[in-house]
Amino acid sequence: MDNEAVLSALKATVTEVMGTMAWAEVGFAGQDHSSSLILDKEVGGLIRLQGDHEGLVGIACSKNIASELVSRIVGLPAEELTHEDLLDGVAELANMICGGMKTKAEIGNLELSPPVAIVGSEYTALWKTMEGTEILNFLLEGEMFQVHVSM
Numbered sequence: 155m156d157n158e159a160v161l162s163a164l165k166a167t168v169t170e171v172m173g174t175m176a177w178a179e180v181g182f183a184g185q186d187h188s189s190s191l192i193l194d195k196e197v198g199g200l201i202r203l204q205g206d207h208e209g210l211v212g213i214a215c216s217k218n219i220a221s222e223l224v225s226r227i228v229g230l231p232a233e234e235l236t237h238e239d240l241l242d243g244v245a246e247l248a249n250m251i252c253g254g255m256k257t258k259a260e261i262g263n264l265e266l267s268p269p270v271a272i273v274g275s276e277y278t279a280l281w282k283t284m285e286g287t288e289i290l291n292f293l294l295e296g297e298m299f300q301v302h303v304s305m
Contacts, residue, residue, distance in 0.1 A: 157305065161185070162258075162259075163258035164211075165182055166254075168290070172299075175250065176223045176227050178226065180293065183291040183293045185289065187289070189286055191304045192287075193212045193279040193302065194278045194279070195216060196273065196274065196275055197214065197217050197220035197273050199212065200269065200272075201267055202266075202267035203264055203265070203266060204264070204265045205261075205264040206262055207264060209283075210281050210283070210302075212248075212302040213244070213299070213301055214300045215299045216298075219294055219297045224243030227247070241273055242271070244269075244271040244272075244273065252266050287303065
């Protein structure tokens with residue numbers, strides 16, 4: 155599998171999902187590398203990848219930007235979202251991004267786990283991997299939105 159194809163697919167998918175589902179303009183703001191996949195923002199979503207290739211994809215952002223995105227996706231004002239709405243919306247956002255990546259990168263036999271959503275002011279989710287993790291940074295509404303991928 156070509157890692158560059160996966161990263162390109164993720165970049166395109168994030169831009170597409172944010173534009174079509176959340177009417178948000180997003181700009182790519184660079185890429186970082188980490189030895190482990192660590193989510194430590196206020197909001198995160200995780201999907202496990204299994205099949206011909208194994209890995210994990212995570213999204214991370216502030217609660218403010220997550221609330222705004224979910225609000226736009228479900229059509230409710232951000233202040234009316236319940237905690238469950240936010241969890242469901244973050245999980246669906248992770249699902250849309252991973253599904254788009256799978257389709258665009260033409261990965262083949264790859265199963266996506268049900269998404270996991272995390273919302274909290276203090277949490278750290280860590281997945282240690284021998285492969286390392288690429289972190290794609292996007293600027294969205296003046297705030298950072300990250301996609302982490304380890305395969």
